[in-house]
Amino acid sequence: MHHFSYHHNVLCAEQTNLAQLAADVGTPFYAYSTATLVRHYQVIDQSLAALPHVVCYSMKANSNQAVLATLAQWGSGADVVSGGELARALRAGVPAHKIVFSGVGKTPYEIAQALKAGILQFNVESEPELHAINTVAESMGVSAPIALRVNPDVDSESFSEKINTGKADTKFGIPLTDAKKIYAHAASMKNIKIVGVDMHIGSQILSLDPFRAAYQRLRDFVLALRADGHQLTYIDLGGGLGVPYEELHAPYENATANTPQPADLGKLVHEYFGDLGCTMIVEPGRAIVANAGVLVTQVMYIKKTAHKNFIIVDAAMNDLIRPTLYEAYHEIWPVMKNDAAQKNLADVVGPVCETGDFLAQDRMMPDVQAGDFLAVMSAGAYGAVMAGTYNTRPLVPEVMVKGGDWAIIRPRQTVDALIGLDRMPGWLDQG
């Protein structure tokens, strides 16, 4: 379910007219819908209502302060993977006791930052990292709450191997076969407090089967840890629930054919973990923000060659890298709809000097003209956060919509600010 729809043939985010917004803000820009964010958060929260739980929004998907603050207002915690994300979460009002810290390479400085803040738990991904956390905690005279991230060796069947993290040959987690021994070791460390167990198998997962397989392995493992005398308060199941990127005009509730709903996953959580008396943690990222955001861009030129039609727009791979990096599919909707418009096969491409710079390839697109606005859909997750400034293209603004109201939540970066980040070495800086 999302709140982007046409009113009198103009695409609106909630009650905000995107053509007007484009005129006011300039293109390209990201626009997020508050109502969609909140609804997704609530649906996920409700799917676990019968169990004690914490939703730790995986903020790598979209870490704008306004997005975080909106979710925090509704009770969300955060899954962070760097000191930077930790600082952002705290600054936006996410309580430290709802923050989990994941990732394979936490630095001593980041560990100290998290201990100082008093986070809920570290999700530990290797034995050396466990030692590092113990050492930092000891130097601070505190105890570090930890869960080991286990790797269940399950194929998440995601669309891209680049985001398939639950298999044994990835860098993530500790193999189940080694984890028992490391838990025993952790229990003997003076400044480590075992509080739970953690797992995350991948992203954009469109079937419940990988979750089922992984949950079974995790449940068996939790029972084995209990038999060894470990006390576990938290079971963190990670994120990964896939979202529809296609047929977005269909009501989200009807898109069950190929997209499991949060409620379906919630049922599975009850089935496998409901009787264990633990607090469940989930780390959804994409499921909350992907369909809450669009990237609005303007058509600059139409270029027709003997081989192809190119729609050249002002957004590019530096603004939204998912199509280039993963060959990910994003629907592209005209901001002004004309049902009578003829459709042609075209590539939608940006101005960056790489053949890989495209937002869509071989797509049936309505007959658009220079000056028209297009909305790249489902761009709220892993869009703005993965943007860069390649070709000295400043970062584009982010706008948050709430009903008919909107606010710029990150202004457009200026070329001056971008150049201003550079410094001249003394031998070139002759005044």
Ligand code: LLP
């Ligand atoms: N927890 C952990 C430990 C993760 O590594 C991730 C995502 C999540 C939670 C959230 O997963 P989600 O619910 O969003 O699927 N850039 C890629 C996706 C990378 C996902 C990385 N980890 C993309 O654009 O598709």
